[in-house]
Amino acid sequence: MRRSFIGENPSVLWFLLALSLFTLGVTVLSEVTGVALISTSFVKTLGKTLCLCLIAVAMDVVWGYCGILSLGHFAFFGLGGYAIGMWLMYARTEAIVLESLAGQPLPPTPQEVSDAIGNQIFGVVGSSEFPLIWAFADNLYLQLLMVVLIPGLLALVFGWLAFRSRVTGVYLSILTQAMTLALSLYLFQNDSGLRGNNGLSGLQNIPGYEDTSQAVISIVFFWASAFALGAGYLFFAWVVSGKMGSVIKGIRDNEARVRFLGYHVESYKLFVFTITAVVSAIAGALYYPQAGIINPGEIAPIASIYLAVWVAIGGRGRLYGAVIGAAFVSLLSSWFTGGGAPPLNLGFYTIQWTDWWLVLLGLSFVAVTLFFPKGIGGLFDYLVRKPE
Amino acid sequence: MSTLLEVSGVSVSFDGFRAINNLSIQFAEAELRAIIGPNGAGKTTFMDIVTGKTKPDEGRVTWGERNVSLLGMSESQIANEGIGRKFQKPTVFEDQTVRQNLAMALKNPRGPFAVLTHKKTKRNAERIEATADQIGLLDSLMRVAGNLSHGQKQWLEIGMLLAQEPRLLLVDEPAAGMTSEEREKTTDILREAAQTRAVVVVEHDMEFVRRLDCKVTVLHEGSVLAEGSLDHVTANQRVIDVYLGRGHA
Numbered sequence: 001m002r003r004s005f006i007g008e009n010p011s012v013l014w015f016l017l018a019l020s021l022f023t024l025g026v027t028v029l030s031e032v033t034g035v036a037l038i039s040t041s042f043v044k045t046l047g048k049t050l051c052l053c054l055i056a057v058a059m060d061v062v063w064g065y066c067g068i069l070s071l072g073h074f075a076f077f078g079l080g081g082y083a084i085g086m087w088l089m090y091a092r093t094e095a096i097v098l099e100s101l102a103g104q105p106l107p108p109t110p111q112e113v114s115d116a117i118g119n120q121i122f123g124v125v126g127s128s129e130f131p132l133i134w135a136f137a138d139n140l141y142l143q144l145l146m147v148v149l150i151p152g153l154l155a156l157v158f159g160w161l162a163f164r165s166r167v168t169g170v171y172l173s174i175l176t177q178a179m180t181l182a183l184s185l186y187l188f189q190n191d192s193g194l195r196g197n198n199g200l201s202g203l204q205n206i207p208g209y210e211d212t213s214q215a216v217i218s219i220v221f222f223w224a225s226a227f228a229l230g231a232g233y234l235f236f237a238w239v240v241s242g243k244m245g246s247v248i249k250g251i252r253d254n255e256a257r258v259r260f261l262g263y264h265v266e267s268y269k270l271f272v273f274t275i276t277a278v279v280s281a282i283a284g285a286l287y288y289p290q291a292g293i294i295n296p297g298e299i300a301p302i303a304s305i306y307l308a309v310w311v312a313i314g315g316r317g318r319l320y321g322a323v324i325g326a327a328f329v330s331l332l333s334s335w336f337t338g339g340g341a342p343p344l345n346l347g348f349y350t351i352q353w354t355d356w357w358l359v360l361l362g363l364s365f366v367a368v369t370l371f372f373p374k375g376i377g378g379l380f381d382y383l384v385r386k387p388e
Numbered sequence: 389m390s391t392l393l394e395v396s397g398v399s400v401s402f403d404g405f406r407a408i409n410n411l412s413i414q415f416a417e418a419e420l421r422a423i424i425g426p427n428g429a430g431k432t433t434f435m436d437i438v439t440g441k442t443k444p445d446e447g448r449v450t451w452g453e454r455n456v457s458l459l460g461m462s463e464s465q466i467a468n469e470g471i472g473r474k475f476q477k478p479t480v481f482e483d484q485t486v487r488q489n490l491a492m493a494l495k496n497p498r499g500p501f502a503v504l505t506h507k508k509t510k511r512n513a514e515r516i517e518a519t520a521d522q523i524g525l526l527d528s529l530m531r532v533a534g535n536l537s538h539g540q541k542q543w544l545e546i547g548m549l550l551a552q553e554p555r556l557l558l559v560d561e562p563a564a565g566m567t568s569e570e571r572e573k574t575t576d577i578l579r580e581a582a583q584t585r586a587v588v589v590v591e592h593d594m595e596f597v598r599r600l601d602c603k604v605t606v607l608h609e610g611s612v613l614a615e616g617s618l619d620h621v622t623a624n625q626r627v628i629d630v631y632l633g634r635g636h637a
């Protein structure tokens with residue numbers, strides 16, 4: 001009667017297998033092996049895509065399984081990126097400053113070093129003081145803790161306030177949009193302590209590995225992203241299977257009924273909202289070192305809306321659907337907006353995809369919602385017969 | 389017999405309309421009770437108040453031998469006190485199997501971490517199967533609830549109530565939309581459930597109420613109009629005027 005978790009969820013095994021093969025394949029074809037069929041910059045694009053797949057899985061759990069249409073999960077992604085970015089920028093600037101001060105006859109005092117680093121980092125916003133929020137930036141381990149702690153706490157407090165007052169549906173979505181908008185506007189300010197609209201940059205340079213080529217670094221991050229996606233997928237597949245899955249799907253379908261069964265619905269929503277926020281933050285912390293730069297624009301409300309579009313197109317309520325949606329749409333999007341798609345000549349008008357891609361995406365979203373509510377992932381139902 | 393639930397002097401208004409008007413009603417341990425009354429009499433609203441969905445404007449609702457007040461409690465706390473509820477419209481989780489529906493209802497720790505680390509045990513499986521047997525769905529455990537017939541869904545919902553092991557079951561119109569055969573079976577399930585706990589059934593169908601063979605309370609305009617055996621209340625002139633006269637009998 002008792003079957004193993006994998007036995008009951010064969011798609012998990014298939015997914016992990018596909019992910020491993022993909023990771024190996026990309027590695028073999030990358031510049032590190034000398035085959036160089038895949039450029040370093042494309043390895044980075046693929047690594048970033050894996051991070052987007054991870055946040056899409058989190059989004060699918062919170063929306064597709066628990067029914068909370070959060071339009072703010074990219075705020076947590078961005079915060080994770082900022083948190084790791086602070087250490088990257090600090091440690092690298094410190095190394096540069098120490099090197100430049102090394103030639104002086106008198107060894108620099110710690111205060112001088114700190115001032116010089118502050119000057120380097122905050123000069124662009126006319127300051128040299130370290131804001132309080134940089135207190136742990138000199139310590140990788142503490143800052144890694146911040147990657148999960150800060151977005152986690154924000155999600156906990158926000159979720160507690162929202163769920164406790166029983167805000168649901170559209171109102172909750174609007175509230176999450178307001179949260180991400182407020183955060184991004186705050187970060188745009190020069191005195192936010194995070195360099196205003198300049199954001200944090202140079203994140204592709206990993207302190208201590210100055211002599212390692214970007215080809216190697218890109219593969220390491222690619223592997224780390226693949227591992228995070230695999231682990232996150234496994235974790236969420238476990239969460240949504242079994243009784244927890246029953247309860248959160250129950251909350252999605254009929255919240256009141258779950259309450260009258262004696263479950264404290266608010267705690268469950270808070271739990272799901274917070275763990276998905278933390279996983280989003282981890283995805284962000286892996287994404288931005290590959291992107292090289294993070295600025296407040298990344299947290300703009302529209303980013304979180306795209307996330308919902310990916311999950312809808314991929315098929316919500318199934319984790320591999322979210323992965324497919326995020327990978328497919330984000331790669332297609334960079335192909336179209338990067339000028340990869342040839343212009344379409346209609347005779348009377350030439351469609352430039354850089355301008356028209358968003359329209360196409362919007363139309364696809366509407367079409368999927370109306371005609372294929374199960375999304376791309378729904379195609380798998382034709383391959384595998386479900387009981388009844 | 390000792391009082392299990394006591395509602396006294398409860399009133400509630402919606403936009404100035406008094407749906408429940410100084411209602412007082414009591415239920416004893418392990419009693420079977422039918423509540424009847426015309427549409428809009430406040431039967432469902434009464435259940436909403438007891439289960440914490442609606443807060444009354446005034447009055448008291450006390451529970452158990454220690455007479456704790458239910459009014460400050462949330463829906464889930466009240467459910468955990470031992471009050472189960474079946475809705476007027478059958479509400480089961482249509483996406484999930486009969487087994488999953490029952491497993492969710494089964495009396496077990498309700499916190500997120502207990503649920504996350506929940507392991508399927510033989511004992512739980514036996515409890516689920518015993519309940520499924522009681523409601524005649526033992527052969528349908530692996531079926532998706534959305535594919536059940538209307539009557540089976542109603543039974544599944546009653547089964548979910550039983551699995552919660554409540555001390556009081558509030559059942560809103562369980563026989564609505566059922567064939568007469570299904571109704572008969574529903575009566576049996578409810579009568580059996582009432583052997584060990586209090587069961588309160590709201591129903592319009594007089595045949596059904598007669599078969600329950602229990603004390604009847606007639607609600608009208610938010611308060612009790614008459615109470616007693618079915619024959620006693622149906623002989624009451626006011627009951628005939630406001631309820632039976634409208635063609636319900």
Ligand SMILES: Nc1ncnc2c1ncn2[C@@H]1O[C@H](COP(=O)(O)OP(=O)(O)OP(=O)(O)O)[C@@H](O)[C@H]1O
Nearest residue numbers: 402403407425426427428429430431432433434476
């Ligand atoms: N949330 C609400 N807001 C406004 N009015 C309500 C609300 N709930 C109930 N009412 C009104 O209160 C009155 C009692 O409703 P209730 O549903 O309790 O009746 P009922 O006895 O269950 O009727 P029925 O036999 O039709 O199920 C009705 O007039 C109804 O319109």
Ligand SMILES: [Mg+2]
Nearest residue numbers: 431432433476
């Ligand atoms: Mg009613």
